[in-house]
Amino acid sequence: MPELPEVETVRRSLAPVLAGARIEDVAVRGRHVTDEPPEVFRARLRGRRIEGLGRRGKFLVFRLDGRLRLALHLRMTGRLVYEPPEGERLPPPVGGATPGALSAGEGRLAVGWRPEAPFDLRPEHTHLEFRLAGGGRLLFHDMRKFGRAWTWVAGRTRPPYAGLGPEPLGRAFTADRLGRSLAGRRAPVKAVLLDQRTVAGVGNIYADEALWLAGIHPSRPAGSLGPDEVRRLRRAIRLVLRRAVRGRGTTFRDYRDGLGEPGGFAAHLRVYGRAGSPCPRCGTPIAKTKVAQRGTHLCPRCQR
DNA sequence: AGATGATCCTGTATGC
DNA sequence: TGCATACAGGATCATC
Structure with a gap:
């Protein structure tokens, strides 16, 4: 979670x-x-x-x-x-x-x-x-x-997170870098985002949110994104993660911070968990499907 | 190489 | 009410 x-x-x-x-x-x-x-x-x-x-x-x-x-x-x-x-x-x-x-x-x-x-x-x-x-x-x-x-x-044994991709909020996560990770791959772009080697820390909620913000369909083959779409996707990932950190994360049921406090970001989610509700951008009902074996929320009109 | 499906667990929601 | 089934914020491993 x-x-x-x-x-x-x-x-x-x-x-x-x-x-x-x-x-x-x-x-x-x-x-x-x-x-x-x-x-x-x-x-x-x-x-x-x-x-x-x-x-x-x-x-x-x-x-x-x-x-x-x-x-x-x-x-x-x-x-x-x-x-x-x-x-x-x-x-x-x-x-x-x-x-x-x-x-x-x-x-x-x-x-x-x-x-x-x-x-x-x-x-x-x-x-x-x-x-x-x-x-x-x-x-x-x-x-x-x-x-x-x-x-x-430290310095003697490999940490368990060796091999993770760049921190999405850090400098190393450039559009160039993201573009290279997506290039040539036929897997759905969402599956590639969930792969922690692409970028570290994106999971099911924020993958859906970022793809909606960027206006990209989660099933699009990763390699089919143009340079402009890659830039939009990078910006969307960073934007949604920064906002969610500011909102102290998303609590559905289990999640609490280290002092037992729930997060406040659930109310700001645009598509995740909102199947049937109107898309905040165009009003079309949010659809729920399955992509890469994960429940996936998207706007069928804004994301093609 | 790279993608897909099963699997690790328990709790909860939904449908019959 | 009781029971069966599906599904859940993640990640790995076997298989194709």
Whole structure:
């Protein structure tokens, strides 16, 4: 579920809380979370200081002392949530109220109402539990068990995100670069966008949104896009991701940031999840089809 | 080489 | 109400 904007929002919400924190211990429940033997994983992390929290594509990356790195991938339903020490309240949400995104009924979230603890976390789905010095805890929760964790030493071992394409909001993601990735390929352009080697962090929601913004049909063979269309697509990807980050990501049901706060961008989606509703540009009903085995939303008139 | 389909899981929504 | 089926924000692997 979480794509770049959601992972970035988790990162921003947790970075102030975790910077400088020490991991006293880690409980690993279940063997599926990491390829490493749980005892090895635990021994590597125990006692480490968290120097910073970064992101690469949809990977959250912890920089630990001794050049150790920890990466987490939330996949579809993963959540990483901070639980403050007993008796303490959660820190205030990061980024303030979500502009225009909350209806009146949801107002309690916008005016700073805080749950005492991250709600909706079920112990049987909590696969990693980091105990921090001072009594706070960091919980990796994932009902579908798709989420994964990796550790490695920077500069010695390949990170799990080696091979990802450029960061879409960075300088390396040029129209030229995107054009080369699409050139000569007969696969649907949407399938190529979902391939993390093309660009890192675009998933099903924002692929549909970007293709709608650019006015490009998701089934178009990637290699058939002209230079102008490639430029439009690059701009659309960057625009929609920047806006979604500002809106703190899209929450349908599961997604929450690191403090348990839902994202506010769902109300700004133009096509995703809006089958049957009028296209914001031309009024034609939004269609839902399947492209590259993924549910795909588009305007049949604006996108040809 | 490159594309497609099955698969990993659980929860929820929909239809009969 | 109960049951079956489809589908879900991701990614990998086997197969064609």
